[in-house]
Amino acid sequence: MELLVEEQPATLSIPAVAKRANVSVRTVYHHFPSKEALFDAMPDAARWRGGGVNLEGASSPKELAAMVGDAFHYFQHNGPLFNAMRLSEASERVGSELDRRARARADRSVSSLAGQLDKKELERLRSLLGSLVSYDTFRALTRRYGLTVDDAAEVVAWAVTGLSDRAKRTGKVGGGND
Numbered sequence: 001m002e003l004l005v006e007e008q009p010a011t012l013s014i015p016a017v018a019k020r021a022n023v024s025v026r027t028v029y030h031h032f033p034s035k036e037a038l039f040d041a042m043p044d045a046a047r048w049r050g051g052g053v054n055l056e057g058a059s060s061p062k063e064l065a066a067m068v069g070d071a072f073h074y075f076q077h078n079g080p081l082f083n084a085m086r087l088s089e090a091s092e093r094v095g096s097e098l099d100r101r102a103r104a105r106a107d108r109s110v111s112s113l114a115g116q117l118d119k120k121e122l123e124r125l126r127s128l129l130g131s132l133v134s135y136d137t138f139r140a141l142t143r144r145y146g147l148t149v150d151d152a153a154e155v156v157a158w159a160v161t162g163l164s165d166r167a168k169r170t171g172k173v174g175g176g177n178d
Helices: 002-006 012-019 025-031 033-039 044-050 061-077 081-089 089-112 119-134 134-142 149-170
Strands: none
Touching: 002 012, 002 061, 012 025, 025 061, 033 044, 061 081, 061 089, 061 134, 061 149, 081 134, 089 119, 089 149, 119 134, 119 149
């Protein structure tokens, strides 16, 4: 991960990883049979590097709102890695995995509302919540709008709670007035 952040992502190689880790190339290949396997391990390595934050456990919007602070501090801690991965040859591969995990997290977080919303509204809520608790939203709020990490997390937690409460109350995510 350090090499990916420090060097040009296109120049990352198994021999360079071995040299940085002070192990043989063969040892790296034992754990990562290809460069693609090395990139596939990045999201889990970033989670471990971020203190083991579990972003996967929210089973309701309330639980999702409660974990936004941890998620945003994780994004802050791993920001250089996320940015480097975006520029790497594996960005599509890593991005697809991160997107899959974000969709699964959003699915779990709205599952408790499945009986209260029709399919279209449930999908709209899932999409909004998944987008709100994301690295892109974190970057926009902290870099573009200058919010602190904690303020950004508070705003997103507020939005997650408000959107889900509105959906529970009205059966709709958007459109019309309350």
